[in-house]
Amino acid sequence: MVDMKISLCGVQLDNPVIPASGTFGYGREFAELYDINMLGTFSFKGTTGKRRFGNPTPRIAECREGLINSVGLQNPGVDSVIGEELPALAKVFSKPVMANVSGFSIEEYVSVALKLAAQKQVGWIELNISCPNVHNGGMVFGTDPKQAAEVVGAVRKALDSQKASGGSRPLIVKLSPNVTDLAEIAFACEDAGADGLTLINTLQGMRIDLKTGRPVIANRIGGFSGPAVMPVALRMVYQVYERVRIPIIGCGGVSSAEDVLEMMLAGATAVQVGSANLVNPYACRDIIEALPETMKKYGIETLSDITGGAH
Numbered sequence: 423m424v425d426m427k428i429s430l431c432g433v434q435l436d437n438p439v440i441p442a443s444g445t446f447g448y449g450r451e452f453a454e455l456y457d458i459n460m461l462g463t464f465s466f467k468g469t470t471g472k473r474r475f476g477n478p479t480p481r482i483a484e485c486r487e488g489l490i491n492s493v494g495l496q497n498p499g500v501d502s503v504i505g506e507e508l509p510a511l512a513k514v515f516s517k518p519v520m521a522n523v524s525g526f527s528i529e530e531y532v533s534v535a536l537k538l539a540a541q542k543q544v545g546w547i548e549l550n551i552s553c554p555n556v557h558n559g560g561m562v563f564g565t566d567p568k569q570a571a572e573v574v575g576a577v578r579k580a581l582d583s584q585k586a587s588g589g590s591r592p593l594i595v596k597l598s599p600n601v602t603d604l605a606e607i608a609f610a611c612e613d614a615g616a617d618g619l620t621l622i623n624t625l626q627g628m629r630i631d632l633k634t635g636r637p638v639i640a641n642r643i644g645g646f647s648g649p650a651v652m653p654v655a656l657r658m659v660y661q662v663y664e665r666v667r668i669p670i671i672g673c674g675g676v677s678s679a680e681d682v683l684e685m686m687l688a689g690a691t692a693v694q695v696g697s698a699n700l701v702n703p704y705a706c707r708d709i710i711e712a713l714p715e716t717m718k719k720y721g722i723e724t725l726s727d728i729t730g731g732a733h
């Protein structure tokens with residue numbers, strides 16, 4: 423029997439497969455389709471201090487081998503997530519969940535992270551400093567090492583201050599590929615106190631409607647994801663693995679058990695699956711079910727042993 427368990431920042435997971443934020447809501451809809459307790463965990467929708475409607479529509483453009491989204495962090499706001507989503511989730515999911523925290527200022531990141539870290543169900547804070555679809559927030563923090571370090575340092579300090587009351591959690595930072603030197607930003611985050619990294623968020627892209635001659639997406643530019651992105655994400659995981667000591671969650675175009683193994687060989691400890699959930703809502707279930715056979719095929723007994731094996 424193969425061993426698929428991994429440890430992510432000190433928390434044990436049954437397997438490394440994690441639906442990515444923004445592709446799995448707060449879990450409820452998927453729990454109607456299959457038992458989501460088979461997942462390693464999942465990262466819930468990027469949550470901000472206040473409810474957000476998001477960007478004007480159209481927000482999605484289909485592409486060959488992927489899609490572009492410009493959702494703009496639509497979410498019910500942190501208080502509703504705590505008051506409504508988490509209690510509903512508790513009925514269908516008994517594992518720690520990853521809380522994706524988004525924001526527009528350091529104060530907002532700190533306050534949302536603190537509120538979510540104090541919830542028993544939350545296992546990790548995933549600080550999203552890489553959303554390409556909002557102005558004055560998101561990616562602005564994640565494309566400059568100094569600003570990235572500032573927000574990570576502030577959240578780290580705040581979480582540490584809640585340690586005694588049990589309100590601290592490992593801090594994972596989700597980074598943008600839309601930079602020249604991702605390893606430099608990753609290193610700045612580690613230096614500022616990140617416990618782990620998620621690599622990568624979407625690549626900026628666009629499409630033009632030939633009938634109107636105008637951009638398909640109302641916001642003109644959005645974030646491109648899907649299978650076409652996988653080699654880029656893999657390359658970034660590989661490069662950042664050589665620069666940092668903290669665990670990396672590989673994310674970008676993963677849609678098969680083979681992709682999971684590739685990501686782990688590049689340096690990932692765990693792997694997020696994003697747009698594949700939108701094409702096939704059973705994608706994560708199918709990947710987890712295929713993993714044991716795929717491991718056997720490549721002579722892998724203990725999955726955690728292969729992290730970084732390609733170096």
Ligand code: SIN
Nearest residue numbers: 492493494495553555
């Ligand atoms: C969005 O809500 O626009 C997507 C979130 C993200 O890319 O971080």
